[in-house]
Amino acid sequence: APVALSAQEDTSTITAVMHSGLRVLDPVITTAHITRDHGYMIYDVLTAVDADFAPQPQMASWEISEDGLTYTFTLRDGLMFHDGAPVTGADVVASLSRWGKRDSGGQLIFDVTASLESPDEKTIVWTLTEPFAPLLDVISKQSAVPPFIMPARVAATSSDETITEYVGSGPFVFNEAEYEPGVNVTYDKFDGYVPRDEPASWMAGGKVVTVDKVVWTTMPDALTAINALSAGEIDYLEQVQIDLLPILQSNPDVTVEKRDELGYVTIGRPNFLHPPFDNKLIRQAAMAALDQESMLATMQGDPAYYNVCGAIFGCSTPLGDESGSELVTGGANIEKAKALLEEAGYDGTPIVLMAPTDVTSLINQPVVAAQALREAGFEVDMQSMDWQSVVQRRAQQSPVSEGGWNMFFTNWMVPEVSDPLINVMVNGRGDDAWFGWPTDPEIEELRADFVAAKDAATQKEVAVKIQEHVMDNVNYIMMGEYLIPQARRNTLQNMIPSPVPVFWNVTKAAE
Amino acid sequence: MEFKSRDFSAAKRILKIRKLNVGLTGRPKAAPVLDGIDLDIRAGETHCLVGESGSGKSVTSLAAMGLLPPDALEIQSGLIDLEGFDITAARPAQMRELRARRIAMIFQEPMTALNPVLRVGEQIEEVLNMHTDLSTADAKARTIDMMEQVHLPDVQRIYSAFPHQLSGGQRQRIMIAMALILDPDLLIADEPTTALDVTTQLQILKLIAEMQERHGTAVLFITHDMGVVAEIADTVSVMQKGRIVESAPIRDLLTHPKEDYTKKLLKAVPNLAPRPSRGVSAKSDVITVAGLDMTYGGGGFFRKSEGVKAARDVNFTIAPGRTLGIVGESGSGKSTVARCIMRLIDPTAGKVTVAGTEIAQLSRRQLQPHRKHFQIVFQDPYRSLNPRWTVARSLCEGPINFGTPRDAAMDHAAELMELVDLPRDALDRYPHQFSGGQRQRIAIARAVAMKPDLLVADEAVSALDVSVQAQVLDLLDDIQEKFGVAMLFITHDLRVAAQICDEVLVMQKGLVVEHGPAGGVLSNPTHEYTRNLIEAAPGRRWDFANFRALDSAPANQGATA
Amino acid sequence: MFLYILKRVLATIPVMVIVAIFVFLLLRLTPGDPAAILAGDAATPAQLERIRDRLGLNDPLLTQFFTWMGQLLRGDLGVSLLSNTSVAGMLADRLGPTINIALMTIVISVAMAVPMGVIAAWRHRTWVDFLVMSFSVLGFSVPVFVIGYILIQIFAIDLRWVPVQGYKSPAEGFGAFFSRAILPSLTLATIYIALIARMTRASMLEVLGEDYIRTARAKGVRENVVLFRHALRNAAVPILTIIGTGFALLISGVVVTESVFNIPGIGRLTVDAILARDYPVIQAMILLTAGIYVFVNLLVDVSYSFFDPRIRY
Amino acid sequence: MTEIPTSRHSAFQVLTGLFSLPAGARIGIGPMIAAVILVVIVLAAVLAPLYVPYDPLSMDAMARLKPPSEAHLLGTDPYGRDTFSRVMTGGRVSLLIGIGAAVVSVAVGLMIGLVAGFFRVADGVIMRIMDSLMAIPAILLAIALVALNEPSLSSVIIAITVPEVPRVVRLVRSVVLSAREEPYVEAAIALGSSMPKILIQHLMPNTFAPLIVQGTYICASAILIEAILSFLGAGVSTEIPTWGNIMAEGRVYFQIKPGLIFWPGLLLSLCILSINLLGDTARDLLDPRMKKREG
Ligand SMILES: Nc1ncnc2c1ncn2[C@@H]1O[C@H](COP(=O)(O)OP(=O)(O)OP(=O)(O)O)[C@@H](O)[C@H]1O
Ligand SMILES: Nc1ncnc2c1ncn2[C@@H]1O[C@H](COP(=O)(O)OP(=O)(O)OP(=O)(O)O)[C@@H](O)[C@H]1O
Ligand SMILES: [Mg+2]
């Protein structure tokens, strides 16, 4: 007889398999999504975006001075850290300051900050030297590094070192005793958390916890995870490989769904420092050779889970616009690519393409790209390595012959690319730019315009210009949007549709 | 010499074998291993089975035990009847019942025949556990009693000892105790003393006789040693190539052998009478050994161990054309001396001078040019030739090392083949394509190819059959005559020593206890140890080759020859 | 005996030191920069440099080595670069599952393989022998993960006898432990069974040809007694040896099995650490696994004398 | 005098004993079949470029994971590449890795082992280093070597070779140590042969038979280790199809497209099976003791 093995008997605990193992516990120091997700569990944020990309009060409400130079935040009542201490303005100031040293958006704001101080326990005053219109958007962003609020003593840690005390004021408490790096994390409900009254919407609204415990585990093997969900050994699977959906779809106890409609973008980044991609025409040739549809189809299989999209800020975001993207959305244009290569006088310099072998969502792109580029006449040297090697090597500015590179692929969540300040790939400041290091004064000017823009319409106008510029200059190659479905046992209900998986609001029924 | 030769025709017949054919399993067409064997053994009788190696002695005995290896050998036809029970048709379970109770066996090699990981007491007791309902205590008491009967000392200790903690003789006593504890009607002993030295052999033979007397057991005794046969047999069967060629009471067989093969076999048995000594050569000695000491081991990281003093203060010289024999029981240090002289090991002290060069202290490199002066022939003809090399290559190795051109070496090799009486075409064959005796001749040829001044033969004939042994000894004699080499001949067999040596050196526990002309040492031993050694040699009063007794002490013969 | 063990233990010291040097050099002399991994997506060269400094990665090699050895001698395994937790703690968490699964594997393997090998040798060149040998060659020929998947499909998904994945320590109830450990153990055991069965057969064949086996039969001893009392103990030493050296194979299998069955053991931890360039963890783990290997083989060597009285130290 | 199984002795038995067949075995039908299978697989792999219907790298995003059909004999993989073409081509690299690893480890191990077996001085140091290498689990060493360098074909071969070398060294050394006690070696010394000559002419040939056996074993296990490395994400790039990475890539499809694992797995298993079996047979044929028994 089948043994009762399920995680289903215990309705007060949710067991979730996340996309990766949690190893770094400092949400400010790393951009790893799993650490960010961890941040949302145990920390709270001052303000947060709702499903309409609009900043909403979370820990604090705010007022902006007429001249746009002074922001005054007032903390709401009942905020308390897990160690029982109340959250004060000093904690907020310390946390924001540390975050400002790491986050690229934060750095921009602190470039124009006159002072950030807390006149009393409940108030924080942020004074700027010149207006920074998107300030609230930046501090409310859900990814990659949101400004989580920690106790001042923790936030005093240098921004190069990881914190060693994990106390927040969020809805869950980190259970340090049961933490096994890379394997298991346990979160207990924080009884002292006072949710807001509004209904939850993305990261905003009331974070009402209905279970006692949430356990995150990692399963290195995708098939094992799916089998475990099927068998009821876990409640939730954050990411399901599309090809494997049929296994789950036949199971009436399991629901497969899109977590949100935004999803991810996948991009290819050329290295501007070395030939051949220091040549704009050759970058354009590469863009022409690549084809979103076949790339996405290979990655995802099912058209329901991808979206050919040329908008660098995402197709369903306020700033999204597809101008100038035909080269990459309109199918592979081998002839055009060959013509461009001809024109550029491409000399057959091989392109070193870094190909990770161990991260499922990144395995396909280089393989598909290599094949397409070769067809267009590129010499491609695809070098396989594990993802961490890619991470190390992409930081190398040295020439290709000395351990450098020409191109790699990565993915972002749409909210991480949805505006020119958040999207690090449109940074054009040379050595200070993101890996690939384009020196692009034109785009820097456009970004300044964006910061200075007073209203949404002007912002959008600037954003379209940036879009067109990126398509022409090929700062990076937008390879389209895709969604990764999640799967849950039917007992898990009321999950908030959000790019970041969150565990408030969710209820768990008996099977 | 007195023979047993008792008459048992009235006694009960224990084992009857008729027209027994044994062949290779699944290959009925192949030449049979046993071909129509007939054999009778009666209660109380000792029947000896003799014959050259491979003639089928062991197979006969295993067939009687029902222990033929099933995937190699099978009984093709014939009858084996053990007191009315047909063994050829027995089921395995029935056979198990018979063994130990009615028919028991002792094997040649006492070390390998006992299970090394079980205590010897347990191994004897196991027989009782398998076949009787004795309680544990009774079984143990019975075992101890049996162990006492075979004259084991310190029975309580030995009971719980492991085989490797016992001497060869003691192990063989355990085997005998094990075989006889259930008082079987037939005891088969397959070369039970071949691995033992003469003194121990004598004790074991006495013991078997004593037990036989006491229990009235019939004994089938297998051996290739005619001396032993002369000592113990009532009746004898001679085997050759799977057949019994002659079967007779012992006295008849030794005095009036009928078959040619039997005669040949008996003629090959060397006499204990020393050969006539050859004239002392005037030339200077080929080798001088002075104060040779060899201690194995010693030192060690944790414990300072004493080390084995395998040779102590050994002195001798050999003149060209003369042979010095070293005799002594196993472990007395004979091989050690040989290996020191050959510089296969480095002596701890002493001088070895060969052909005028002192070699004991030379480094390997310094030694190399002198190597051609002294050569060695080892005991084991199987292992002393590289199995992967043709005979030609082996023969040429030495001369080429010393600068002979390959062609010349090859020509010489061909001559050598003639010398050792092997066909020329044998040069292209590999060692495994030769018999043991042929291989040993090749090894000798290889040594002679170097035209050495000194030839060391370490048990060079011990692994061979008597008849083959005689041929090889003849060959060595020839060679010595032709080339006038000095020879150091090591053996534990006094008969062989008597046959070939001019001088004899007796070793015991690393010490030389007696040294002198062969005639002197073997006929008038002065040392107690030498005397024991000679006393223990079985059949020493019989002159096998001439089918008569040695009417007087061998010494006189030697002296008068 | 005691002296022998002491001597053997002392002899492991140079081995472990060489392992340590080797691992250290392997990590430092190959390209790879933990700082880049730590710094994340938005790191600037200056940040990287600061992190390298803090981790001591900019010190001369020799200094780094002696710092590490010094810590090691004080029993300090260091702190994971990635998760900032103590390596000793991670090790303590992860060791249990691996050891338990490994022990269970060994028990299963020995319990199955030895009788298989004995019977194959006894009935050699019959269909039983053929069957056993085919199985063991097959055990060598199929990648571990495939065996794992097949077992999961049959026993966890189709039959639903046991869970698909996971691990519970025996402390949480033997049933819970057993039901989760059985499939991984069986997966690991296939290759081990193959190895041990083959060795047992070969060793038994050799022993069954020995004179003392003939002696035992000549005494009228029953076949099962001949096989298990007389032969097997004599065949034990090579079998033990293969169990010891096969332990390395077991560790290889563990790495894969832990992935397939989602067991939080040291195999997976080490692979993750290697992929993440988490030097302190890699160093500690490889030292640990090497230490375990050396220890197991020490045990094996010492246990020889239990099976074979001729071996005395 | 007594036969004492010391650990050195038994290590030798372990290495050679693994593959022992009963004494007197003649080449049976099994090894014949194995040889035929192996030859067929090797030929099929080597000649793959001549007959496979598709470029093993050419993708078709619209024809992903197709079931077997006329166009695609074994269906297609997640990139829409033809599985049949990939599996047949993959054999080339897998076999290359297997043979490469076997040849390299045997060659290197033979040299080190001869030196260790013959020169007492070097022996201690060499064997300590070999012990240490053996103590590091092969797979971890291989992953580390591959991950820390880059997963090219040669680094995979090296990674598989490094942990195998100590085993070969031990084997060679033990053969040399026991062979140098043979009387025919002593006879050669007595005949004045120099040490290098004895080493190469007398001792080295003794190692060939066990080395061939060991070589087949390494070859088989290299093919398997390559598969495991791919499974762990440290294998050869998917651009170079191998049975290992085809299986590793196909592993998540185990339940929905078992063919992706089954076909390369089948060929791999058949191949290893045959290699092992032939290794067994080679051992029996090359063992001089066998000749003696027959002779
Ligand atoms: N297991 C076996 N398989 C095949 N042939 C065998 C086997 N055992 C013995 N023989 C053959 O049977 C013949 C007789 O062998 P047996 O052992 O009886 O000789 P033996 O007279 O006892 O010799 P020895 O004096 O050397 O002990 C030999 O030719 C031998 O090759
Ligand atoms: N290599 C060695 N290391 C330690 N002891 C040894 C060694 N070789 C021989 N011995 C010991 O030295 C003593 C003499 O041995 P040796 O081989 O010279 O005897 P032997 O007279 O030739 O005996 P046998 O007649 O058995 O050949 C024995 O006690 C033996 O155990
Ligand atoms: Mg015999």
Ligand SMILES: [Mg+2]
């Ligand atoms: Mg000797």
Ligand code: NI
């Ligand atoms: Ni031995």
